[in-house]
Amino acid sequence: MVAVQSAGAQDHFDVINPATRDRIRSVPIFDRARVSEEVARARRAGAAWAKLPIEARCDRLRRVRDVIQRRSDEIADVISSENGKVRQEAFFHDLAGTLATMTYFADNAPRILAPEAIHLSVAKYKRSYISFQPRGLIAVITPWNFPFFMPGADVAMALITGAAVVLKPSEVTPLSALLLKECYDEGGLDPDLFRVVTGLGETGAALIDARPDHVVFTGSVPTGRRIAIACAERFISYTLELGGKAPAIVLDDADLELTAKAITWGGFANAGQICASVERVYATGAVYDGLLARVSEQAGALRVGAARGDRVVDVGAMSFPRQVEVVKAHIADATQKGARITAGGATPEGSTGLFFQPTVLADCNHEMSVMKEEIFGPIVPFMKVKDEDEAVSLANDSHLGLGAYVFTRDKARGRRVAEQLHVGSVMINDVVTHAGLPEIPWGGYKQSGLGVVRSDRGLRELCEQRHINEDRLPSIAPPYWFPYSEKTERGIVAFVKAVFGQGLAGKLTRTLLR
Numbered sequence: 166m167v168a169v170q171s172a173g174a175q176d177h178f179d180v181i182n183p184a185t186r187d188r189i190r191s192v193p194i195f196d197r198a199r200v201s202e203e204v205a206r207a208r209r210a211g212a213a214w215a216k217l218p219i220e221a222r223c224d225r226l227r228r229v230r231d232v233i234q235r236r237s238d239e240i241a242d243v244i245s246s247e248n249g250k251v252r253q254e255a256f257f258h259d260l261a262g263t264l265a266t267m268t269y270f271a272d273n274a275p276r277i278l279a280p281e282a283i284h285l286s287v288a289k290y291k292r293s294y295i296s297f298q299p300r301g302l303i304a305v306i307t308p309w310n311f312p313f314f315m316p317g318a319d320v321a322m323a324l325i326t327g328a329a330v331v332l333k334p335s336e337v338t339p340l341s342a343l344l345l346k347e348c349y350d351e352g353g354l355d356p357d358l359f360r361v362v363t364g365l366g367e368t369g370a371a372l373i374d375a376r377p378d379h380v381v382f383t384g385s386v387p388t389g390r391r392i393a394i395a396c397a398e399r400f401i402s403y404t405l406e407l408g409g410k411a412p413a414i415v416l417d418d419a420d421l422e423l424t425a426k427a428i429t430w431g432g433f434a435n436a437g438q439i440c441a442s443v444e445r446v447y448a449t450g451a452v453y454d455g456l457l458a459r460v461s462e463q464a465g466a467l468r469v470g471a472a473r474g475d476r477v478v479d480v481g482a483m484s485f486p487r488q489v490e491v492v493k494a495h496i497a498d499a500t501q502k503g504a505r506i507t508a509g510g511a512t513p514e515g516s517t518g519l520f521f522q523p524t525v526l527a528d529c530n531h532e533m534s535v536m537k538e539e540i541f542g543p544i545v546p547f548m549k550v551k552d553e554d555e556a557v558s559l560a561n562d563s564h565l566g567l568g569a570y571v572f573t574r575d576k577a578r579g580r581r582v583a584e585q586l587h588v589g590s591v592m593i594n595d596v597v598t599h600a601g602l603p604e605i606p607w608g609g610y611k612q613s614g615l616g617v618v619r620s621d622r623g624l625r626e627l628c629e630q631r632h633i634n635e636d637r638l639p640s641i642a643p644p645y646w647f648p649y650s651e652k653t654e655r656g657i658v659a660f661v662k663a664v665f666g667q668g669l670a671g672k673l674t675r676t677l678l679r
Contacts, residue, residue, distance in 0.1 A: 178365065180340055183249035184471040184482040184518040192339050195362040200371040203360040204331055208302050210357035211329025215299040219278060222325055223271040229352030230267040233260070233317070233345075240313060240344055247338045248312050249482030249519060250435050251472055255313075258435060259341070262601035263317030269603035270624060274325045277621045278628065286678055287664065292635050297628040299327030304377035306369050306392070308384045309484050310438040310541075312338035314601065316345055318619060319381050320359060326627045328379075330359045333372050335384075337485050339363045370395070377401065379627065383440075386539075386565075386612050393615070404616035404626060406608060408539045409440040409567035412560035413596070414582060416553060417451040419572035423594065424452075425459035431570070431596030432460075432545035433467060433523040436483045441568045441600040444540050445529075446547045447556040453549045457527055460545065461507040464523040469513050483519045483542060492521055492542035495535040499546065504529050509543070531562060539565065553582060561587045566610035570596050589613065 177191045195203070214222070233240065237260050244255040270277075283293040303323040307315040316332050323330045334342035339361075346361045362368055366388075373380060373395045380403040382392050389407040396403040413431070415424055431443035448456050467479040483489050489512075496510055509522030521543055529536050529546040536546055550556045560569060566588040573579045573593070583591035589609040592599050599605050608617035617623045644653050664678070 178336060180247055180338070182246050182518075183484050184246075184520070186518060189246060189340065192336075192343075192363045194364040195368050195371070196364075197367075197371040197374065200331075200362050200368060201375050203362050204302060204372070204375040204377065206357045207329040207331050207360050210355045211299070211302055211327075214324075214329060214355065214358055215301075215327040217327070219275050219325070219327070222327060223274055225352070225354055226267055226271045226321055226325055229321075229349050229354065230264055230271065232348045232352045233267075234264060236344075236348060240341070240348075243340050243344050244313050244338075245472075245481070247340045248309060249484050251478055251481040254435055254481070258601065259311055259313035259317070262311070262314040263321075265601070266314075266318040266603040266619060267321045270322055270325050273621070274624065277624050278326065280633075283632075289678065290637055292637050294633055296631045296633055297326070297625055298631055300378040300627065300629055301328060302377045303328045303330050303627060304372050304375075304380045305330055305332045306372070306380065306382045306384065307332065307334050307342070309335035309337035310435060310440075312341035313345060315383050316342050318603070319383075320345065320349075322619070322624055323381070323627055324354075324359065326624065328627065329357075331372060331375075331377065332359070332361045333369045334361065334363065336363070336365050373399070373401070379403065381618065381627075382406070383618070389614065404608075404618060404623075405614040406440070406616075406618050407567075407612060407614040408541075408565050409442070409609065409613060410444045410537075410539050410563050410565040411441055411568045411570060411588075412556075412563075412586075413443045413446045413570040413572065414553075414556045414560055414586075415446060415448040415452055415456055416556075416571070416573040416575075416578065416582070417449045418574045418578075419452055419456075420574060420594070421452060421455050421459060424572040425456055425463060427570070427572070427594070427596045428456075428460050428545060429463040429467075429523075433464065433480055433543050434597065436480055436521070437523075437543035437545075438484060438488070438541050439597060439600070440541075441597045442541075443545055443570065443596055445536050445560075446545060447550045447559055448547060449552060449556070450549055453547070457507060457525070457547050460547075461525045461527075464508040464525050464545070467523050469520050469522060470516070471518060480520075480523055480543065483521055486519060488542055489519055489521055492524075492540065492544060495533075495538070495540055495542075495544060496524060496526070499526050499529060499533045499535045502530075502533050504533060504535070504546070531559065537563065553578075557582060557585045561585075564611055565613045567613040568592070568600070568609070587611065589617070 180189045241255040278297040281295040305319045383406040389405045469480045505527040507525045509524035523543045526546040569586045569588045579593040606617040606620035
């Protein structure tokens with residue numbers, strides 16, 4: 166297993182390198198008492214942090230960002246060792262995404278969280294606005310596939326709003342989160358403001374029991390459902406970013422060379438362990454065979470293994486054994502029901518680590534689990550469709566709705582198809598990259614989650630949104646207050662008929678009030 170309790174102690178667990186199966190180090194398990202202590206500690210520090218001007222908070226985050234950039238080589242090594250991804254992906258996926266997010270929000274948070282005026286169409290004598298205020302304490306629970314980027318982005322955004330943060334990282338990859346904490350301490354933040362609690366599922370449950378003011382969770386649908394129930398029972402608000410089953414719709418006018426490269430990278434980067442990975446391909450008959458041949462050839466040429474010395478590889482290890490078994494089960498189910506393996510399909514010969522060949526499956530259909538359930542591994546299944554309409558219908562035939570991709574040379578056609586897909590985000594002629602861009606709201610429909618992470622909208626969702634209303638003129642008692650009279654009633658009736666009437670007078674009045 167990748168992370169297990171140590172043989173002689175119930176208060177620690179081991180972190181295992183998935184590429185070598187060697188033990189890296191032991192990490193403590195935080196019990197309920199320790200989690201409660203960490204939450205209380207962060208709350209106390211957060212009271213002073215919330216009072217700082219937002220510009221000052223942004224300046225502090227820039228210092229931390231500079232520490233992360235300076236220590237990037239060390240951080241990339243830790244990410245690769247505990248997660249299994251290749252070093253280039255550690256830099257591009259985790260470090261670049263974190264640094265971009267910190268930079269964007271440090272530069273733009275004062276604008277994003279400035280009071281938002283509300284236009285009042287009738288009560289012109291009033292002024293209303295939304296004030297964005299710190300929530301107090303935000304709990305962040307993150308997965309193992311992006312062990313630095315996920316906590317790096319969520320923690321930075323929460324802190325910029327003025328909240329304190331307690332982070333519970335995945336037990337599979339806690340070392341990246343602990344290194345993130347080191348960077349914050351080195352950057353000069355109060356060490357009590359951002360705390361990390363390591364452990365198994367019980368530690369995460371204890372964190373919610375400690376009653377944070379908001380929970381940000383990224384992970385599986387079953388765990389997300391349990392967190393939603395726990396938060397609802399405690400009246401805690403939450404943001405959930407859950408699973409994905411991203412379809413790639415390839416239309417008959419697609420650029421096949423570009424599309425094949427996109428699907429190969431989108432399906433096998435990070436060993437397919439991305440919620441935005443290409444998890445199913447619907448290609449029209451005109452392009453199906455040519456695209457399948459290109460992707461199969463490219464997948465077969467990818468170098469799988471651990472980088473050593475000057476040896477560069479394309480696909481690293483999967484992160485823990487259970488996910489390898491999920492991949493094998495999908496392949497077995499598909500081939501038993503008529504799918505063909507056109508590339509990969511097995512563990513590399515002689516491999517001792519958690520490696521699996523990039524696998525392409527042809528002739529798939531919706532009777533197979535690989536087309537309906539989340540894979541989260543290096544498989545790309547292909548299905549032939551007769552036309553655009555069938556592709557859209559099949560793409561929407563899923564309990565998940567996080568992301569999707571459309572390939573066509575016709576931009577208008579691409580937008581038309583994209584707008585029919587029941588997902589939170591669609592890329593046309595590109596894949597995956599949008600999931601790490603700080604400006605883009607990342608979230609899904611159906612069982613892919615609730616709310617969004619990142620983006621201006623995501624930053625505002627981390628705040629208490631308080632409506633403030635005041636008089637523009639000197640305050641007086643309005644005529645519609647008690648006591649009622651025949652005179653005030655006549656006035657109210659005349660007002661309603663004048664403003665909302667469908668005649669010329671009503672239309673003119675509404676025009677003047679705009």
